[in-house]
Amino acid sequence: MEDSDRHQLLRKGEAAARTSTLITAVLSLVKGAVGIISGSIALLADAVHSFSDIFASIAVWLGLKFAQKRPSERFPYGLYKVETLALLAVSVVILISGIETLSESIKRFWTSYTVAMPHITIPVVLGSILTSILLSQYKIKVGESVGSQALIGEGRHSKVDAYSSLVVMAGIILNYLGISKVEAIAGVIISTLILKLGIWMGKDAILVLLDVCIRPERIQLIRETAENIPGVTAVHNVKVRRAGPFVFGEMHLEVNEKLAIDKAHEISQRVEKRIKENIREMDSVTIHIEPSKRTLERLAIPVRDNQGLESDTHHHFGGAPYYILLDMKQGELNGWQVDKNPAATLDRKKGIETAHFLLDNNVNVLLTKEIGEGPFHLLRDALIEIYHLPQDMKIREIAREFADGKLKLLDAPTRSSHDHRLKQKWKPAGLFHEEGHSLIYPM
Numbered sequence: 001m002e003d004s005d006r007h008q009l010l011r012k013g014e015a016a017a018r019t020s021t022l023i024t025a026v027l028s029l030v031k032g033a034v035g036i037i038s039g040s041i042a043l044l045a046d047a048v049h050s051f052s053d054i055f056a057s058i059a060v061w062l063g064l065k066f067a068q069k070r071p072s073e074r075f076p077y078g079l080y081k082v083e084t085l086a087l088l089a090v091s092v093v094i095l096i097s098g099i100e101t102l103s104e105s106i107k108r109f110w111t112s113y114t115v116a117m118p119h120i121t122i123p124v125v126l127g128s129i130l131t132s133i134l135l136s137q138y139k140i141k142v143g144e145s146v147g148s149q150a151l152i153g154e155g156r157h158s159k160v161d162a163y164s165s166l167v168v169m170a171g172i173i174l175n176y177l178g179i180s181k182v183e184a185i186a187g188v189i190i191s192t193l194i195l196k197l198g199i200w201m202g203k204d205a206i207l208v209l210l211d212v213c214i215r216p217e218r219i220q221l222i223r224e225t226a227e228n229i230p231g232v233t234a235v236h237n238v239k240v241r242r243a244g245p246f247v248f249g250e251m252h253l254e255v256n257e258k259l260a261i262d263k264a265h266e267i268s269q270r271v272e273k274r275i276k277e278n279i280r281e282m283d284s285v286t287i288h289i290e291p292s293k294r295t296l297e298r299l300a301i302p303v304r305d306n307q308g309l310e311s312d313t314h315h316h317f318g319g320a321p322y323y324i325l326l327d328m329k330q331g332e333l334n335g336w337q338v339d340k341n342p343a344a345t346l347d348r349k350k351g352i353e354t355a356h357f358l359l360d361n362n363v364n365v366l367l368t369k370e371i372g373e374g375p376f377h378l379l380r381d382a383l384i385e386i387y388h389l390p391q392d393m394k395i396r397e398i399a400r401e402f403a404d405g406k407l408k409l410l411d412a413p414t415r416s417s418h419d420h421r422l423k424q425k426w427k428p429a430g431l432f433h434e435e436g437h438s439l440i441y442p443m
Contacts, residue, residue, distance in 0.1 A: 078242030091202030098194030105187030254292035318350030
């Protein structure tokens with residue numbers, strides 16, 4: 001994720017937390033004032049619940065603000081976990097307010113009282129329910145878009161506010177009808193919801209601070225993504241940790257031990273790019289490259305005829321009528337087959353089509369006397385090893401030479417398309433013509 005995108009997401013989350021703080025402050029003050037005037041313990045408990053939301057929103061707001069600071073020498077991984085610390089602080093405040101309202105609600109069981117001004121308290125509670133539902137949807141939507149667990153937790157908290165306000169309204173109505181203890185029961189129910197939410201949020205924050213992998217399915221997604229990148233032979237030691245709204249990954253990739261350093265680096269870049277495409281909140285992936293020795297290799301050799309292991313090699317890559325495919329396991333010949341080259345009879349692009357034919361047959365090693373630029377780069381990009389055959393040899397001898405490491409690995413095509421064009425250029429029309437097999441020059 002680019003720095004500009006990261007900061008844009010954080011600013012969006014910060015704006016949502018700031019808006020939530022202002023709305024919640026107004027809501028808690030209104031409910032608190034009406035609760036005190038009317039004598040409703042349930043509404044007062046709901047006001048305390050909303051008042052605790054103010055601290056929660058401020059903590060999330062500050063957490064997202066600090067997370068925007070760039071990494072430094074002292075904080076090389078940034079301050080993303082400040083948001084998680086904020087979530088932990090929120091849970092503590094919620095637990096304290098829950099204990100206090102629960103204590104007050106239990107005391108009301110032993111007293112008889114009537115809630116005053118129901119014509120005011122009920123509309124206030126209805127307004128609280130509607131506001132909490134809208135605020136919950138807003139915070140959860142923004143939290144999911146920016147990857148902020150604290151903001152999502154705040155949104156769920158607001159949803160609990162709506163449910164608790166609904167219980168408050170039922171308690172006030174029943175109290176007005178003469179059933180006073182129901183309102184105290186409503187206060188106990190709300191307090192229990194507050195305590196449950198505080199425990200859940202605190203547990204989530206502590207697990208994140210301890211780098212617990214909260215979503216194991218992400219590890220499987222990362223492993224499958226990396227395994228589908230050409231050139232990766234194995235994936236292991238995949239680790240994921242969350243820091244605020246972002247995710248950091250670490251993994252070990254195995255690639256062919258004969259692969260050049262620049263090619264191995266290119267593979268790691270492809271893996272990181274694909275993982276970030278699949279996991280949007282992924283900040284960075286640390287990839288350790290390890291050499292991997294292939295135990296099973298499929299060799300392709302151009303041959304003149306279909307005589308099995310007795311076939312003669314062909315000098316031309318694209319024009320070879322047949323290819324013999326050798327399966328070698330740990331340096332020993334494990335099986336073979338001869339396939340007709342479908343590109344041999346083509347008028348053009350023989351080399352490119354032959355390269356596609358080899359790729360379709362899962363070849364990972366090519367042994368040839370010559371190869372042009374197009375097919376060479378196509379096969380190299382697919383991480384196919386290309387070796388040079390210096391002379392005519394029997395197939396068994398070639399397999400032995402390869403297993404003993406005596407063949408030279410090609411790092412460039414043996415024939416360029418420029419050379420081919422030069423040959424054609426030396427035969428312009430009118431310079432000479434052919435009769436049979438003899439060249440007759442003009443006088």
